[in-house]
Amino acid sequence: MRCDQAAERLSHELDGEVDDREATALEAHIASCSACRAFRDTSLRVRQHLRFEVLSHVPDVEPRVQATVARPMPRARWRWLAPAAAVVAGIVAGAAFIGLRTTGGPDVAAANLSGPVLSAQRRVDALVAQLRVTERGWHPDVPVRSYAGHIDYRAPESIAIDLVDDTKYPSTAWKPNNVATVVSQGTDWRSGPAACPRESQPSCTPAAPRVLASVDREPFPDAEPAPLDLVVPVRSLAGGGDQTLLGSRRVAGRSAIGVQVTAAQVEPLLAGLVQTGNWRELYPSDRVELWLDRESFVPLDLKVFPARSAERERWAAHRGYSDNPRAPVLEIALDDIRLDQAPAADAFPAPPPGAVTRSLGFRELPVDQVAVPDPGWLPPEMAPYRAGLVQTPNGPTVTERTWSDGRAWIKVRETHDWTGDRLFGDLGDAVRRIDSGAAGTVYSGDGGRRIAIHGAGVDAAVSGSLGGDDLLRVATSLGIAGEPAPPTWAEASLVTGPGAAHALPGLLMPERIGGFGKPAVRVDGDAVTLTYTGAGAREFVLVQTRGTALAPPVEIDTRGVDVRGRIGRYSPDRGELEWVERGATFSIRSQSLSLSELLRIAAHLEPV
């Protein structure tokens, strides 16, 4: 046995990976090899220290972690575990079709849907419809599953979705994936089989469904999509720039227009019920064909097709999926649509007996007992809706008021004991600093869907289902003088575009890339970070810093790519494209965009 071979086998032996026979051979080698003996002794010494080290102090982070997570959670931007039921929720939308303006001549196949969709949400009072769902590739033994069900919606805060799994399973050992979700103002509950590893199916699925209920639910909570978010595709289409149009045709007996988007873009439609039931996963770049009713703007039909890329194939292989690129992995069709027909009186039942129930800490109060300032401006027809107080263990006391026109909504929250180290209001990572003139400094996050103001002794946040301009106008009319975030807060290093160019001369920014708003800009030394958000969960982060070489790659599967005529590299795990150009290192990172989209963004970078 050669010395280098022996050392490697000794390493394996330390980790219990050699058999007795080989161990005997290694002992014989060590007896006559001082180098290998030293290798083993040193390795054991390192192990002895690391594995049995004596620690005089181990921090207890639990109180701080609990205090942080007890605060209202930001809406999940990226959840892909069980989206199909949520897609079902999202396929329902209603609106008068108020004029789709295409972006060019008669042959163009693109249109901006922001205006029509934002208007649409203010026109639906109620809806009742039937649903059909087909899911492919969930399990090798059950290649296709089908569901039938119905949906009932009453604006602004009641929805019920019920899906019955009518799949013919190989045996009775398989449990049907029946799911139900009900939201009715201050209460919600959902029922479905608990998630369980695919390779352990069917035995691991419990016989009884899991039923979880929440009471004391605040109006339009941040952590979960409000019913309106589920029924109107505002977040999926507003702010998304020009959408690719598929044309017009009849769907379910109605005149429809089609748009092509990605699964990432319709993520808000997927986010509602992801913790209910056992569903297959979707890939962010999967292609989605969405057909909307031309008259009412109701999505009538949605199909998700596997994206065609090496990364997608790798993702599928890792999960054991063998998807056919031509067959939709998920199909949802809406039928027998009755808009503005009131749901039945028992359409939103109370949680069933035995539901595991938790309180979300909201206490409803008369509006005059809630000390939230009246906005100086509100959109037309907005009237006071619910108001109250949220108190959670270790969290601040938050007062809040909401306004609604019966469909759309606005919420203002305020606290006087905010102790966080970032802005109140869960603005996310892509936060823009805005100088609003008389109202001082305000901050916009989540693609303009949340506004935060930090004032003297007060922190306020505005959110809602309306456009970002309306929310900003409400926020700046609250009478709070906005101050810059304190130096120790995460948002302290936010600057405007010119500030970034000053920090890093030669800064490049993407030009002519539709579908993304203005970036959030952060400067740390000579590193400039630009965060862009688009419709749904589409986002990317561009980082530039002075440098002439990239750091060593962290991931094993990093590979070389051609970027802007230079050799760069791409890590599928991190969704990160990196290269060096003109004395600066560049990184574009995204969990929702494909490599080809990142390369397209890179190609459009131009000096500021």
Next chain:
Amino acid sequence: MAAEAPRGVRVQEPDPRVIRAAADHDQAAFGEIVRAYQAHVWRFLRHLLNDDALAEDLTQETFIRIYRKLHTFQFRSKFSTWVFNVARNAGTDELRSQRRRARLVDALATTPPPSRDPSLRVEVEEAVATLTPTLRETLLLVELFGFTYRETAEALGIPEGTAKRRVFDARKQLARELTEKGEAGAM
């Protein structure tokens, strides 16, 4: 006689019911998970980053990430390997951030200057700090927690053979470092 190969204290797996309850925002269940893993995560991060205070901050960050991602845990892997994958990503993000902020590309990939402190603890920790982040994180999972190569590969998202090779490469480098130091100290 075969080499002594102590396996140490293995990281325990929590009851799946506790994981499910925590995923459903049961604070008590989540607290149980934090208490069970925080010392392990902190030890891993302090060796990975060579900075106790930073490790404490990132331990906190790791559990906040875990809380927000718990609903995505599908029981396809052991819970402990999933937890260390989250911790490793938090640590890696920090390393990359440091690289960008301070352009410490070379320094990070190599080592802080060796000291002459004669204690074994400092000597071993300094030697571990000379490893590249990639080798360091792989070795730490095996040595700190007794992860098998398969579990280590799962936690890091790499092939099992790669994990095996990295552990060997790390040990080779440590043996060289510690031997040289021992010889220098004896002079």
